[in-house]
Structure formats: structure tokens, C-alpha cells
């Protein structure tokens with residue numbers, strides 16, 4: 074059994090991928106070719122935003138946004154401690170200071186009260202709070218409306234790390250339109266993944282998008298030999314855009330199938346595990362299906378013996394990682410993040426899981442029925 078079955082997906086879209094890749098070989102515009110522009114247009118329409126700027130990865134997407142907003146040394150970005158390291162790494166790479174808040178025990182997303190308190194703590198520590206970076210963990214959109222008012226009260230930007238959540242929505246509005254900018258990743262294992270690395274930034278702010286496009290190509294002005302600001306090489310490859318255009322053809326269908334897999338798990342999993350909760354009005358992209366149980370390690374071991382792959386995404390919260398040791402955190406601690414590192418585990422949930430889902434449920438039941 075595969076944790077994410079990209080081969081089954083490829084069998085389905087192979088002919089379209091080949092056709093599009095051959096198109097790139099024919100026109101030969103490997104950097105910022107027509108497929109990149111087409112992808113940006115298609116994504117902007119589907120996510121209902123004015124601008125999409127593609128780039129080389131989800132990490133680079135975050136760094137581009139921070140650079141475009143001049144977030145750097147002396148500035149603080151408050152973000153959850155329970156997320157992938159890149160969310161905080163991108164903050165530190167531009168010279169700003171990541172400050173860690175706790176997450177909500179039900180949604181695993183940034184806790185509104187902790188976020189407000191941590192912004193205050195950053196200011197009290199002599200830093201300039203500049204942004205609240207919410208992460209749509211495991212595909213579930215964070216509570217953007219509530220977090221927006223926290224950010225407004227503190228006079229900082231709301232930014233969304235949507236690396237796991239493209240395809241999700243809040244009250245019918247797709248992920249991409251919340252906050253000043255939303256970033257995403259096209260790493261193969263994400264809900265919308267390419268065949269390598271890629272990322273994108275979504276925003277309704279056209280001036281910001283212009284700056285992002287400039288920084289993406291060496292801070293270019295009229296062209297890349299006219300350098301009006303400090304930039305980088307952060308482009309998405311044309312071949313990856315071609316792959317993504319093929320994947321977008323089946324994406325809605327895959328999202329619906331991911332939802333069906335989630336519904337079946339919710340109905341069938343034993344009461345001893347806590348399934349994920351999707352608050353009313355929100356739609357998850359189901360990047361992963363992550364359950365909670367105090368007997369997490371027993372479940373992981375038993376499933377491994379049964380040939381069923383699981384992933385414990387974050388065995389350490391970010392303030393527990395050596396690279397961020399001593400980081401500033403919510404003064405009241407990060408108890409939920411710390412507990413999730415011992416209790417959460419993600420089980421197979423890709424759109425091509427099919428009949429195998431029953432085996433996963435049975436193995437979890439077995440694991441929990443033995444004392």
C-alpha cells in the first residue's frame with residue numbers, strides 16, 4: 074500500500090502529461106514559458122484571486138512574500154509551533170525572527186488567543202511584529218476571519234501558508250483569497266503537486282504581485298538586466314507548469330474522492346481514536362488524514378507490521394527543534410503543540426485508495442484492541 078499513490082494518478086493522466094510535455098519540447102521556452110502564464114491564469118480563476126505568481130517552491134513562496142513586504146532583521150513573524158519547518162525557516166532566512174504560538178486542539182491550526190498573546194510578547198521583547206503567518210495544517214483552512222481581526226488589532230499583516238490546502242475553502246470562498254497573500258507548494262505529495270519542486274503566491278494586491286514578479290527574476294525592472302531591487306532566481310519551470318495543468322484537469326474529482334475517503338474513515342474508525350474535525354463552513358483539501366490517539370506509537374508499529382504506511386509528520390514542535398532552540402514563544406507555553414507531537418499520526422488517504430481503506434481501519438482496530 075502506498076501512502077500517496079502518485080503512480081495510480083499518473084496512469085490516469087499520463088497521455089495528457091505526455092502531450093503537454095511534448096508541447097514544451099516543441100516550443101523550447103523552458104523558463105517562464107506559456108504554460109507558466111496559463112497556469113497562473115487558471116489558478117487565479119479557480120482560487121478567485123486577482124493575481125497568482127508561481128515560483129520554485131513553497132519555501133521560496135514564503136521568502137518572496139517576506140522580501141516583498143520588507144520583512145527582515147528586527148521584525149517578528151508569529152506562527153504556529155506545530156507545522157512543517159519551512160514555515161519558520163523562511164522567516165529566519167530573510168533575517169526576521171519566528172515567534173511561536175500554540176495551535177487549537179480541535180483543528181490543529183493557529184490558536185486565536187495564543188496568536189494575540191504571542192504578538193504582544195514579541196513586541197514586549199523589543200521586536201517589531203510584522204505578520205501573523207497562519208498555516209492551513211493538513212489541508213484544513215485556518216480560521217482566517219478570526220485571525221484577520223487579531224492581525225488588524227496588532228497592526229500586522231495576515232499571511233497564509235497554504236502549502237497543504239489548495240482546494241480547501243471557507244464559506245465557499247477558495248483558499249488563496251485570505252490574508253494579504255497566501256503561499257502554496259507543488260511538492261509531489263501535496264494535494265496539487267508537480268513532478269519536482271514548485272510553488273505559488275496568491276494575492277488580490279496587484280502592486281505586491283508586481284514586486285513578487287520582479288524579485289522572482291533577480292529584482293528585474295524592464296527586464297532581467299535592469300535590476301531595481303535585490304532579487305533571486307525563484308521561477309517555476311515550464312515543464313512543471315505543464316504537469317500541473319494536466320493535474321488540474323482531474324483535481325476537482327480528486328478532491329471529491331479525498332472527501333469520500335475522509336467520510337468513510339469518520340464513519341468506520343473505532344471510537345478510541347479522534348478523527349479530524351472540519352468546522353462548519355470549512356472545506357479541507359485533505360492533504361493528510363491525521364488522527365489522534367494516546368496510543369499513537371502502538372498504532373504506528375502495528376500498521377507497519379501489517380504493511381500499512383503511516384507518517385508522523387511532526388515528532389517535534391518547531392521550538393523543540395535544535396535549529397529553533399531558545400526561540401521566543403507564547404509566554405503561557407505551547408501545550409497543545411507538544412501533546413500533538415506524541416498523539417497525532419497520518420494514515421493513507423489519497424484519492425486512489427479504494428478497497429484498501431478497509432484494511433487500514435481493521436488494522437487500527439486490532440492495534441487498539443490489544444492492551
Ligand SMILES: *Cc1c(COP(=O)(O)O)cnc(C)c1O
Pocket residue numbers: 130131132133156157159160208234236237257258259260270271272
Ligand atoms: C510543504 C510545506 C512547505 C514548503 O514547501 P516546499 O515546496 O517543500 O518548499 C511550507 N509549509 C508547509 C506547511 C508545508 O507543508
